[in-house]
Amino acid sequence: MSQDKAAPAPVAEQGSRNFLLRVAAALVLAPTAIAIAYVGGWAWAALGTAVAIGLFLEWLSIVGAARDFRVLVIGCLTLLVCGIGLMFDKTGPAMLAAALGVGGLAVLGDQPRRWTTSGLGYAATALIASILIRLDPEYGFTALVLVLLIVWGSDIGGYFAGRSIGGPKLWPRVSPKKTWAGAIGGLVLSLLVGLGFALAGFGKVLPLLMLAAVLSTVSQLGDLFESAVKRRFGVKDSSHIIPGHGGLLDRLDGYVAAVALAVLIGLTRGSLDGIGRGLMVW
Incomplete structure (x- = not known):
């Protein structure tokens, strides 16, 4: 009996180690991403291109096309040329x-x-949207950071609310661990991000709350979409490149969906080089 009671200890220890890895990776990656976003220009475009190529390669690995040489060459060259074009x-x-x-x-x-084809479209969307939103010389950095913090808030709120509250599953067939409590927790923390930007003078309260709610919801849908693709092909993680998080797709699935929608919203209210203003100024 004593052996049975002691059995869960390694599992708990592994879960604690995985959590610490997640925190450590986030503490390194998040400030680095924001610093490069602040620099903007070629640095942000170069990072976006490298990440987009990584997303595409992970996608091919998931769908079983990683050994198709023509697909690899066409996809990587496309993203490289696209990134260089946006860089200039x-x-x-x-x-x-x-x-x-x-x-x-x-x-x-x-x-x-x-x-x-959808994998290349997905990676190209991430690349183009990430750079277009940053092009706005006045509001680009602020708008990009807003999107990043909303997505991160959605992830963090969902993680802690889901683990501490539990309850009914959100979509068990696609993602068995996600709960309605986690979805609501992620939404609440994202709303607080929007409220914080408004109180700091970056926009009006109601529009930023609405934007935060929409982007948080879309971010969570993007997460579910990637989970559905992995489940379709029987894959748990897109890769193990990020300690505690899995792959780039695992980490950026919500961001890709959110930044793509943010760019569309910004375009409906501004010019190609004024997407940030379209998001922030209502």
Whole structure:
């Protein structure tokens, strides 16, 4: 009996170690990302390009196309050319490169084309949206940090509320660990982020609360989407590149969805180089 009671100890120890790894990785990666976002320009574009290529490679690994040489070459070259174009403010050619690359995969991919094509589209969306939102010289950095903090708030609030409260599952067939309590906790912390920006004078309270609610919800849907893709192919983590978090896809799934929607919202209210203003000024 004593052995049975002692059995859960290694599991608890492993969970504690994993949590510490998550915290340590976040304490390094989050300030680094914000610092590079502050610098902007070529530094942010270079980081975005490298991350987008990483996202694409992880996607191919999940869907079983990582050994398709033509897919690898077309996808990585597309993202590289797109990133370089955006780095030098050539938005039109960058968009054209992304479109041609996605079209090329749709025609040439040997693996199931819908998955390889959608993977490149996903990575290109992350790259383009991340750079476009930062282009605004006055509001770009603030808007980007707002999106990042909303997504991080959604993740952190969901993690702690889900673990401490538990309760009914959100979508057990897709993500068995996510709960409604976690979803609400993530939403609440994201709303506090929006409120904090408003109180700091970066915008009006009601619009920023609405924006935080929408982006938090979309972020959580992006997380569920990535979980559904992994479950479809029987994969637990997209990779193990980030200690305690898994892969880039595991860490950035919510961000990709949120920043893409943020750019669309900003575009409806501003110009291509005024997306940040469109988000922050109502």
